[in-house]
Every structure is written in C-alpha cells, then in structure tokens.
Amino acid sequence: MGIVRKTKALSTVLQIFEEKNEAKSVVHLIELVKDKMNKTTVYRILDRLEQDGTIHSFNGKDGLKWYAKCEGCSANHHSDKHPHFQCTKCDKVECLPLEIKIPSIKNHKVDSTDILLIGQCEVCSM
Amino acid sequence: MGIVRKTKALSTVLQIFEEKNEAKSVVHLIELVKDKMNKTTVYRILDRLEQDGTIHSFNGKDGLKWYAKCEGCSANHHSDKHPHFQCTKCDKVECLPLEIKIPSIKNHKVDSTDILLIGQCEVCSM
DNA sequence: TCTAATTTTGCAACTCAATTGCATTAACAA
C-alpha cells in the first residue's frame, strides 16, 4: 500500500519531482526539504511514492539511491527498464528514453535491469 | 600506485579470486578471511588490486560493493564493460561474457557502463 | 462539526558498510 493520506510533506516532495523532470538523490532531496521535514519522513514518502508507481528508484555511481518521476508506470507495472546517465563532473543523472536490448541468457530469468552509463553530460563535455 | 609489496594478506585475498572465478562482495570476503586479517586490510588490498587492473568492482543490487577478477585488463585499460547478473534468491553474481550495445547519446560522452541484470540464476530458476 | 480510528510524522537511537588517523609491523633494496 502506497499513498493513503495527502499531507503537506507529501506535496512538498511531489512538487520537487513535478516542477522539473530530473532525477534526484535521496541525500539531495533531504537537503532540499530539511527545513520542512525530517529525513525519515523523506525516506518514507519516497517508499510510498515508489510503491504507487509515481517515481522509480535506482542506484547512482557512488552507490547512493536516486529517484525520478515515472513515465507510464503504475503500482502493478513498472517500466523502469530505461537506462540512466550520470555525469562524472557534475554528478547529475538523466533518464534516457532508450530501449537497450538485453540478449536472453541461457537458463536465466531476467526480471529487471539496472543500467547506468557514466561519462560527461552535455554541459560538462563542452 | 597499486600493489608494491607481496604480503601474506595479499596472497590470501588473491587466492580466493584465483581458485574460483566468481564475483564476491566485500562483506563476504571480509567474512572469509576474518581470522587472517583486519577488514580495513581487505578494503585496502581490494583497492590496490583494482588499481592494478587485477580485479574490477561494481555495485550489487543492494548497493554493496562487489569485486571479480578481470579478464584482459591492465592498470591503464579497464574493459569492465561486461554486464553482471545477480540472483534475487541466492544473491550470487556472475560476470556475463556479453557485449551490450549502447547506442551513442547525442552530446554525451560515455566512459563506462554499469549494467546489472537481476533475476533468477540457473540453479534458482529450476 | 465533532469524534474516533489510523496513518503519518518527528525524534532519538541504532545498524552497517566504508573510511581515517596513527602507532606498529613487515617487506625488501642496498
């Protein structure tokens, strides 16, 4: 069960994802809202939003957890198979609107993929 | 600078990677050698071996750091672009001898990739 | 609108992987 009640803390977090379609690390999110709510609350809201399929999570290059808004996902179906790109200079993460073909692997059942491309983003590669 | 001196602790760790070509999490490695050396030593040896290109590291599905022996890598060139597969049931990780085609991304420079496939391995999918 | 049920939050304490500083020990070149 995900979101049940609409609270102030919830809309604060939701707004961050809605005003700019950009991935955010949990650490950064906590920093952004630190005057408005406790870090535990941030973790719990993110959990609930992910259960509802509103956002999806993935691991950044340093092992930190990141979240981004889902496009066309729901609680029962999560199409978070798209790859992410993280810049080594500015650390920003982008969701890439690409399908990456994963060849099937003998005797293995692949449920999900976690693909992170690491390099220099548009701004930092100039 | 990677490995300079050949110590007992070093060969203990190296032997683990050599006797079985299997990825290991740092946590598991520390457990394996806990009677022979300090965990700090394990972390430092892994660092040095990675700098030399003897092993490569990647993040497992739970954010833990894993290491595996490199095939055809050196200190200056690291061909760790191969994907890894982690089983949701037994947690084991395999290095997959596959090339995954990454389409080039406009105005981005991709230096490396971090691809983790998650599912059930040969043993656990039966 | 008021009340009761229950979800959500804040706070403090905790877990656990990973790192750091420093004194001691071990490797090895000369």
Added chain:
DNA sequence: TTGTTAATGCAATTGAGTTGCAAAATTAGA
C-alpha cells in the same frame, strides 16, 4: 643486516539508511 617505507591492526569515525515509539495530522463516519 639495516634503513626506508609500504602494509597492517585497531579504534574511532562517517554517513546512508532503518527502527521503535510517542505525538500529531488526516480522514471517514456519526
């Protein structure tokens, strides 16, 4: 064998993420 310095052990620390519990906020129903 000795001196240099890399490597190690140990204790303390960092930082992300989690947990338990009491207090506060939301919401459904009267």
